[in-house]
Amino acid sequence: MNQNFDIIIVGGGAAGFFTAINCVEKNPKLKVAILERGAEVLGKVRISGGGRCNVTHACFEPNELVKFYPRGEKELRGSFHQFCSGDTIEWFENHGVELKIEADGRMFPISNSSQTIIDCFLAATKKLGIAVLTGQSVQSIFRKEAFWKIETQSENYLTEKLILATGSNPKIWDLLHTFGHAIVPPVPSLFTFNIKDARIKELPGVAAPVKVKVKDTKLASTGPLLITHWGMSGPAILKLSAWGARILHDKNYQFTIYVNWLNDSTPEDAEKILKETKQDHAKKMVSKNALFGLTNRLWESLVLASSITPETKWADLSKTQLQNLVQQLTNGTFQVNGKSTFKEEFVTAGGIDLKEINFKTMKSKLHENLYFAGEIVNIDAITGGFNFQNAWTSGFIVANSI
Incomplete structure (x- = not known):
C-alpha cells in the first residue's frame, strides 16, 4: 500500500x-x-x-x-x-x-x-x-x-x-x-589544526587575536586563535579551514602556517616598540615584561623560542635576538599535521x-x-x-x- x-x-x-x-x-x-x-x-x-x-x-x-x-x-x-x-x-x-x-x-x-x-x-x-x-x-x-x-x-x-x-x-x-x-x-569544513610544537605545548587555553596565513596559498584569516591540547582552534583557524576546505584537503592536511600574534602590526611596528622598550626598561628581564597585550605565558614562550634565556635583560639583548623575537611575534612558522573535527x-x-x-x-x-x-x-x-x-x-x- x-x-x-x-x-x-x-x-x-x-x-x-x-x-x-x-x-x-x-x-x-x-x-x-x-x-x-x-x-x-x-x-x-x-x-x-x-x-x-x-x-x-x-x-x-x-x-x-x-x-x-x-x-x-x-x-x-x-x-x-x-x-x-x-x-x-x-x-x-x-x-x-x-x-x-x-x-x-x-x-x-x-x-x-x-x-x-x-x-x-x-x-x-x-x-x-x-x-x-x-x-x-x-x-x-x-x-x-x-x-x-x-x-x-x-x-x-x-x-x-x-x-x-x-x-x-x-x-x-x-x-x-x-x-x-x-x-x-x-x-570537511570547519576543523581545527593538529600542531605539535614546543612553543605552544604548555599553553592550552591561551588565546590571542591573530592573523594567520597558509604558506604557498592566498588563504589568510584574522580573529581570535585558541591554543588547545592538540594544536590550534578558535574563529581564526575555523575560518581558514572553511575558506580552505578544498585546498587543505588536497594537501592532505599537511601544510605550514604563519601566525602574526600581533594581528595587524607589521614587523617594523614590532621592532620599533621592542627597541623603545630596550632603551626605557634596560634593567628589566625580557621574559618578565609581556608586551603587545599578550599573556605572560605566551610572551615567555615566544621569548624562549627567540634564543633569549629567561635571565636576559633588555640591555643585553643582541641585534640577532631582537630580530628573532620580531620574527616569532609577527611571522611564527608552525607545521600543521592533520585536523580535528567536532x-x-x-x-x-x-x-x-x-x-x-x-x-x-x-x-x-x-x-x-x-x-x-x-x-x-x-x-x-x-x-x-x-x-x-x-x-x-x-x-x-x-x-x-x-
Missing part, C-alpha cells in the same frame, strides 16, 4: 521542519509528511551552539551576509533578498520564540536552550497536522508518471512534490547522482552542484517537482549561525514557490 501526500520532505532537521511548516502555513489544504531516518528529529539543532542553538547572525544586509559563505556567496545574494536574518527573527517571534544578540553578533533564543527551537517546531507541525515519520530510511526514489515514489525499509510513499533536506547524507547524494545530478565531492558541529563542503538549481525557487533544473533545502546543496558557511540561516532561507523559498 502506498501512503499518499501532496508534499514529502526527506530529512527531519532544521531545513526539513522549516520548509514543512512554511508550506502548510501558506496553504493549509496541503497534506505534508516529513520522513526522518533516525529515531529522533532535529538532532543537530539540539546540540548546535553548545546546546543553545545559534539560530542566526545579526547581519541584516544581504550583500554583507553572503560574505560569510565560502561556497554559495553569489547564489545566496538573491535568496537573502527574499528571506534574510531580519525575517528569521520576525518568523520566530511570530511563533513565540524571542531571540537575543550576543556581543559577537550571534543570535540565540533568550531561553539559552535549543529545546525552545525544537519545541517551537514540534508544536507547529502538530498544530498544522504535518506527519512526522521517524525510522524511515529512504532506500529508493523514482518517478512514477506525475508522482515521486519513495520506498523506505518499511513503507512506500507517493507524492506530487518531493523536497530533499537531508544535509550531508552520502546515500541521498548517490541516489541523486543516478538521476543525473552532479555532486561536488564532500570534504563530530556534532560537523559541516561539509560539497553537495549538489549549484548550477543545477534555480535559486529563485530552490527547484531542480533537471527534474519536475523536485526541490532542495539546507546543506544538501554545495553551500556552507563559517560558524556563527550562518549555516542555519541558509536552512531557513532555502526552506522559505521552497515553501513560497510551491
